[in-house]
């Protein structure tokens with residue numbers, strides 16, 4: 001007897017599927033084009049910023065951006081992410097000290113030459129001023145599995161991919177609001193769990209300082225691949 005025999009009969013709908021009508025707003029085509037051009041023009045201006053101003057940023061902007069990140073699709077809709085927003089200068093200082101220690105080791109000994117060569121055009125080094133200057137340092141954790149109040153575990157699916165999509169939503173939302181970010185992945189990142197006192201099932205995924213760029217911020221003179229080089233139509 002297969003396990004499923006205790007479930008609903010083959011032809012009965014599964015009662016756990018409870019659909020509602022889709023709230024889809026069909027737009028006139030000229031409005032679709034206008035929005036497309038507006039967004040691509042804005043997204044072309046996005047740059048990863050390594051030098052931040054300490055100027056405060058309204059908290060509600062960050063709250064809204066995180067709500068937008070939380071609208072990302074995820075495997076089996078498990079929403080396998082946690083965002084820790086660090087504003088306490090003492091906590092930011094601890095994160096910076098720990099990250100710089102790892103990065104020093106990376107740049108001085110761990111990084112293979114090909115990696116250092118790949119980073120050379122970006123002008124990166126082990127000094128991570130963004131971790132103390134930016135008014136918010138969002139640390140995104142990937143939640144490997146859920147834990148119910150009774151201690152039982154709920155499986156998550158495609159947690160890494162889901163977190164990547166949510167991070168993309170977050171970065172795009174903050175940029176659209178007029179804020180700068182830097183996706184930063186100190187390696188290894190385990191110290192973040194300790195400093196931020198997160199449980200074992202939450203794995204550090206991304207560090208994202210958020211704020212205004214420093215008045216004299218510079219970025220490397222990089223271009224992007226032309227769309228024809230990244231897309232195949234067939």
Ligand code: IYR
Pocket residue numbers: 103106119122124125126184185186187
């Ligand atoms: N984690 C280091 C090195 C680094 C790695 C990659 I891949 C980058 O795109 C940029 C930096 C650092 O943060 O400096």
